Amino acid sequence: MTELATENPEEEQAGKPTSVSRITLSHIMTAVDTNLLGTVHGGVIMKLVDDAAGAVAGRHSGGPAVTASMDEMVFLEPVRIGDLVHVRAQVNWTGRSSMEVGVRVLAERWNESSPAQQVGSAYLVFAAVDEQGKPRRVPQVVPETEQDKRRYQEAQIRRTHRLARRRAIKELRERRSAEGLDGA
Numbered sequence: 430m431t432e433l434a435t436e437n438p439e440e441e442q443a444g445k446p447t448s449v450s451r452i453t454l455s456h457i458m459t460a461v462d463t464n465l466l467g468t469v470h471g472g473v474i475m476k477l478v479d480d481a482a483g484a485v486a487g488r489h490s491g492g493p494a495v496t497a498s499m500d501e502m503v504f505l506e507p508v509r510i511g512d513l514v515h516v517r518a519q520v521n522w523t524g525r526s527s528m529e530v531g532v533r534v535l536a537e538r539w540n541e542s543s544p545a546q547q548v549g550s551a552y553l554v555f556a557a558v559d560e561q562g563k564p565r566r567v568p569q570v571v572p573e574t575e576q577d578k579r580r581y582q583e584a585q586i587r588r589t590h591r592l593a594r595r596r597a598i599k600e601l602r603e604r605r606s607a608e609g610l611d612g613a
């Protein structure tokens with residue numbers, strides 16, 4: 430684990446409520462966004478998700494933040510040309526220098542009067558960094574509603590699983606390498 434850029438235990442930052450950094454990014458899909466089937470390309474949605482989550486992470490941490498990982502990107506329904514897509518993002522959980530941002534993607538169909546429909550979701554981990562790209566401490570997020578508290582608890586579960594999975598894979602690779610099973 431990297432030593433933080435502003436490592437000073439005396440310097441406790443004040444927490445920030447979830448609503449301070451929550452955002453919605455809206456975008457109308459056009460013909461340049463389509464895949465070969467004529468619906469919107471998943472990569473276009475992923476870019477919007479990363480943009481919205483990055484804006485939230487930057488706002489929460491008060492400076493630059495980089496994407497460390499993107500988990501569980503789920504596409505529930507196709508998005509079509511002309512749909513108005515809303516990407517809602519908020520900080521679910523904060524660690525020392527990292528933040529989990531939860532993103533929900535909704536589409537207002539251009540040819541229907543029905544309410545916006547959820548078409549996707551994702552969880553991203555961002556690390557706040559200084560000018561040298563070194564991780565720096567982030568303010569703790571303060572969940573405000575019961576839904577925010579549930580999202581915080583769920584994010585803690587995902588964090589525990591991410592760390593356990595990384596550790597298990599690292600140990601397996603080290604073991605196989607020590608046994609000479611994996612070539613250079």
Ligand SMILES: CC(C)(COP(=O)(O)OP(=O)(O)OC[C@H]1O[C@@H](n2cnc3c(N)ncnc32)[C@H](O)[C@@H]1OP(=O)(O)O)[C@@H](O)C(=O)NCCC(=O)NCCS
Binds near residue numbers: 431432495555562
């Ligand atoms: C993300 C990055 C800053 C981490 O730096 P590092 O030197 O490995 O530092 P650390 O191991 O201390 O990790 C910093 C934090 O990020 C978290 N983190 C790092 N890699 C992670 C991953 N793959 N998944 C989830 N969290 C991760 C760590 O758990 C740590 O969190 P904490 O401080 O809250 O405990 C560094 O790997 C990086 O710059 N990556 C490239 C980012 C980038 O360019 N993104 C755009 C993609 S095109």
